[in-house]
Amino acid sequence: MRRLPILLMSMMLVACLAACGGHGKLEKAVRSVLVSGDTTKAAYDSLCSLVTENPGKYADLLTPEGRVDHKKMSEYIKGIGSHLRPPMLWDTRAYGGVEDLSLTIYFERSGSMVPYDQRGGGGQLKKAVNDIINHFPAGSKVEINIVNDGIYPYQHSVDEFLQDRDIYQSTSGIGDASYTDFQLIFNKILEAQRPGNVSVLVSDLIYSPQDTHGVSLDKIFNEENSLATRVFARYKGKSVVVQQFMGDYSGKYYPYNGVPFNYSGKRPFYLVIIADSDVMDLLAQDKRYSGVLDAPAVRNQYRFNQETSEVECRVLPEWKDNAGRFRVKHGDGIVLAKCDGDRQTGKLCFSLAANLGGLMKDDALLTNPANYDVKSVDGYTLTVQPIDRSMLTANNKEYLEGMTHIFTLVGDLKSPRDEVHITLRNELPAWIHQSSSMDDASTGSSFATTTLGLEQLLGGMFDAMKGGSSFFDVTIQLQR
């Protein structure tokens, strides 16, 4: 009986100490990785090492063979991340022993493509193709095909392709370069595609079918639009990214209706990247493939067949634009409680950091508030700005690390409760219309930046693969 008090006190101390230490080294390490934003493969590997070094302690995260169960590991990390402030997402699926992707290049060799790779030019076309090959991890399976009236395998090695200074010269005589059959090419690419494959068509995207003598341009455009819709509608679950580049062009241009003429200057060309939707998500998120979808030379890009995504957003409690007061309530969704307007203006201004990287949209689209729908009772207005490294400080790093844009919302705080809905509409981007021409008979003012019938071709793909009506939706609840 005399020892009972000591026993009780000891039990209490042990309980407190056990509760502190019970989270273990792994949870501490996961928290540290998430808080520091070091969400890299190296960090993931170090967490896996912790698990494999202590198989007894973390047996539930191992397979019966003693390897890390990446699915369980992903759930474990997700569980910890969801209880942080703000909740943090780290998609580790990409590191979980996913097989390397394979790459198949389809290099268009039509008459109008040859002037893009002249010896005197800047070689942007070849560089864009070489870059995409080089950005695939070493050891990935890479195949190269030449396309025009059909698809023909490139007869040399990938290294020879990379070093080839005159690719059109060395591939002369392959197929019929006088026309490009997109229907056949897209069908063949989509048919041939196997799981884990990324196919890239390198083309000027000018539809030039065989035997068009006397056919009006409108008829050709309609045909082009229909074929794109027909082809892509048949293959559900595919995702397509069209990237626009500018390259030096020097040589003969073959207009649809008119006499061929010589042209020297800039011209757009395109990489059409085709893959299963989940593979495209992986390309966008997995750092092993960084550079594939975010090559610096890309002028514009658009991803077709994109469902409404879940975008990670974090409210910035300390931000220069914040006005008024609020307290972030932790739990499901974004809730700002105890909102109070600015003492002088009565306005409430708050900012959210969002990761829009996975959407693969250009900054012009993402930073233009006109592309967003913002609905609220008190009429909040939105501004969007990209995040650059200079904005990061030690104290806000946790909120900004891994994020790409800042949404700032301003409104008069009148209602006791309000809900602000932000939606980025899924529409064919303006650059496609701006880069499309209806006539290419002469080198007019926009000849250097436009492609004949681009809008009709990509519009057909858009109709076939529209995906969701919005790229993402975010709701913020405000409570006074």
Added chain:
Amino acid sequence: MKHLVYLIIGIAVTLLFFILSCTDGFNIWEVMYFNQGFNDKMFNLNVYPVIAAITILVAWGGAGIYYYAINSVKFDRWYHWLAVLGAVAVLAPVICYIYNDTVFADNGLMYVGESIQFEMQTVLFAALLYVVASYSMRWWSSNCRHTPLPQ
């Protein structure tokens, strides 16, 4: 039996303090001082449970030392007990601040002003827990059982 009830209540209060230091929705450390950025980092880096444990250890340890190690008729006046309370109320926030600062420094964070303001709470919590611990364990002290107030 009455003394054992005091002890059990004291342990229950202390455990409640510890539990409320670990929770997200209502956290006892966020009642008197709240700065969103600072407190979120305290929570994410799991600092709350550790500083709660430090506060409990220092408070109960201080009371234990007073009643069972010092345990002398020369030091059985209320002001001797108060002096130990003062030491606990200084020591706990200092240790907590050092721990807090080390964790933040390891993560490249700078919250000096906020940390100092935050640790003012530890002064209060440590003092309260010292009182709780005193009333939980004093009854079995051979020389100081009547300190601070004879009962």
